[in-house]
Amino acid sequence: xxxxxxxxxxxxxxxxxxxxxxxxxxxxxxxxxxxxxxxxxxxxxxxxxxxxxxxxxxxxxxxxxxxxxxxxxxxxxxxxxxxxxxxxxxxxxxxxxxxxxxxxxxxxxxxxxxxxxxxxxxxxxxxxxxxxxxxxxxxxxxxxxxxxxxxxxx
Amino acid sequence: xxxxxxxxxxxxxxxxxxxxxxxxxxxxxxxxxxxxxxxxxxxxxxxxxxxxxxxxxxxxxxxxxxxxxxxxxxxxxxxxxxxxxxxxxxxxxxxxxxxxxxxxxxxxxxxxxxxxxxxxxxxxxxxxxxxxxxxxxxxxxxxxxxxxxxxxxxxxxxxxxxxxxxxxxxxxxxxxxxxxxxxxxxxxxxxxxxxxxxxxxxxxxxxxxxxxxxxxxxxxxxxxxxxxxxxxxxxxxxxxxxxxxxxxxxxxxxxxxxxxxxxxxxxxxxxxxxxxxxxxxxxxxxxxxxxxxxxxxxxxxxxxxxxxxxxxxxx
Numbered sequence: 001x002x003x004x005x006x007x008x009x010x011x012x013x014x015x016x017x018x019x020x021x022x023x024x025x026x027x028x029x030x031x032x033x034x035x036x037x038x039x040x041x042x043x044x045x046x047x048x049x050x051x052x053x054x055x056x057x058x059x060x061x062x063x064x065x066x067x068x069x070x071x072x073x074x075x076x077x078x079x080x081x082x083x084x085x086x087x088x089x090x091x092x093x094x095x096x097x098x099x100x101x102x103x104x105x106x107x108x109x110x111x112x113x114x115x116x117x118x119x120x121x122x123x124x125x126x127x128x129x130x131x132x133x134x135x136x137x138x139x140x141x142x143x144x145x146x147x148x149x150x151x152x153x154x
Numbered sequence: 155x156x157x158x159x160x161x162x163x164x165x166x167x168x169x170x171x172x173x174x175x176x177x178x179x180x181x182x183x184x185x186x187x188x189x190x191x192x193x194x195x196x197x198x199x200x201x202x203x204x205x206x207x208x209x210x211x212x213x214x215x216x217x218x219x220x221x222x223x224x225x226x227x228x229x230x231x232x233x234x235x236x237x238x239x240x241x242x243x244x245x246x247x248x249x250x251x252x253x254x255x256x257x258x259x260x261x262x263x264x265x266x267x268x269x270x271x272x273x274x275x276x277x278x279x280x281x282x283x284x285x286x287x288x289x290x291x292x293x294x295x296x297x298x299x300x301x302x303x304x305x306x307x308x309x310x311x312x313x314x315x316x317x318x319x320x321x322x323x324x325x326x327x328x329x330x331x332x333x334x335x336x337x338x339x340x341x342x343x344x345x346x347x348x349x350x351x352x353x354x355x356x357x358x359x360x361x362x363x364x365x366x367x368x369x370x371x372x373x374x375x376x377x378x379x380x381x382x383x384x385x386x387x388x389x390x391x392x393x394x395x396x397x398x399x400x401x402x403x404x405x406x407x408x409x410x411x412x413x414x415x416x417x418x419x420x421x422x423x424x425x426x427x428x429x430x431x432x433x434x435x436x437x438x439x440x441x442x443x444x445x446x447x448x449x450x451x452x453x454x455x456x457x458x459x460x461x462x463x464x465x466x467x468x469x
Contacts, residue, residue, distance in 0.1 A: 003208060003209075004208050025348050025349040025366065028348075029351075029365065029366055029369060030362060030365075054357075054359065057354075057357040057359070058354065058357075058359070058362070060309070060349045060351065060354070061200055061201060061309075061353060062309035062310075062313065062349040062353075063309060063310075063313035063314045063323070064309070064324075064347075064349070066313070066314055067313055067314070067315060067323040067324055068324065072316070080204070080205065083205040084205060084206070084208060087205060087206040087207075092205075092206070093357040093358040093359075094358060095356055095357060095358045096201070096202055096206070096356070096357060099199070099202035099203075099356070100202055100203065100206050103196055103198060103199075103202065103203055107195035107196060107214075108168075108195060108196045109164040109165070109168070109196050109198075109199055109202065110164045110165065110167070110168025110169065111167075111168060112167040112168060112171070113167070113168060113169075113171055116171045116172075117171050120171055120172060120174075120175045120430055121175075122171055122174060122175060122178070123190070125167060126190045126191060126192045126193075126194070127192040128193070128195055129192075129193040129194060129195045129217070129218075129221075130195065132193070132217075132264050132266075133195045133214065133217070135263070135264050136213065136214075136217060136260065136261070136263065136264045137210070139260055139263045139264070140209065140210060140213055140260055143260065144209065
């Protein structure tokens, strides 16, 4: 239900098209960046070789390919699916991992800077929904994977 | 106008509180019915959360939306990423009743319900469509006539269009219209819609992020603009902070970077200090100096009339 699934029929056409290469900022500016090489391997069952490659993180998720695609698909779908698959195997750029850890601990990706706010005359920041988020996260994890290790210990 | 909650997002509050200041000054100055709300979390960010757990990304966005649904207010954000994430998740949930059911059965555990009834706006289309060009023009004390701006839209202001539906995704116009409403010239340039590339910084590819920023900054240096105008904290990070880093290494582009509300606030008569412009890394002084100089000149029509008078034509 909450997973991302790839449509291989659309990917087949995607693999033969490449219309978005002329609008994709990474294709235009990063030497060697070639999403169709990844798609080709997904279609051939060799996707695994890309899981540790920086390539799959060079898609900027700008949605240009989606907007220009005559199938309304875009190769960003393939890149997102690859990143999710890599994540399942615990493979992330370190900064992604740090961001994720902070998110699941605090519900945010950074806390408001109180000193700077005071200096600027900004009001106190509002309460975040951290406590409720953490409860929701636990419920979500229970539904998806059963009790988490810390809950089982309890 | 319907009351709306401002969704500040993590980046603005954690890294750029002076941008929050600028937005607040303008919203207050225009007497718009905004409010702050308790309970928001990260939107959540796509590249760091959706790339690890799509379900949690959807659920967190749905919870944030349920807060404004409950209060029956709209949501407006000065962050393109937040609005794009929230709108994309909302679109995905509303298009799949089974998914909506599953999300709501989870939210019920914490007493929330996702309805998707509140409208989600980014600040640019909000000012353009809801506040309106006319009201913006009426609030101006000193316009930007004679000043040249490079508008940088930021990808997630209008993409993905299937969820945002707020401008043409490949040929947007609303930000340009706002710049014109403020009296400035929106310069056309070839990399105008190119992604800022800040996403590369978030995946440990800093050098490539700088390489991407250089492409646009080089073009703007050659085109000769007075400032870049944008309305996204991530793009701001890329073009202000990262430009400053390159300046320190001796690579100068001299492109001041201004938020939409910085420009609106200046035009409305607020001082640069009141808008938090001293928080910008790239020096905005050359921009302000030129604007002051141009504004103090008589208009072309006034100068022409004056000249004619001096020559005695009207006597």
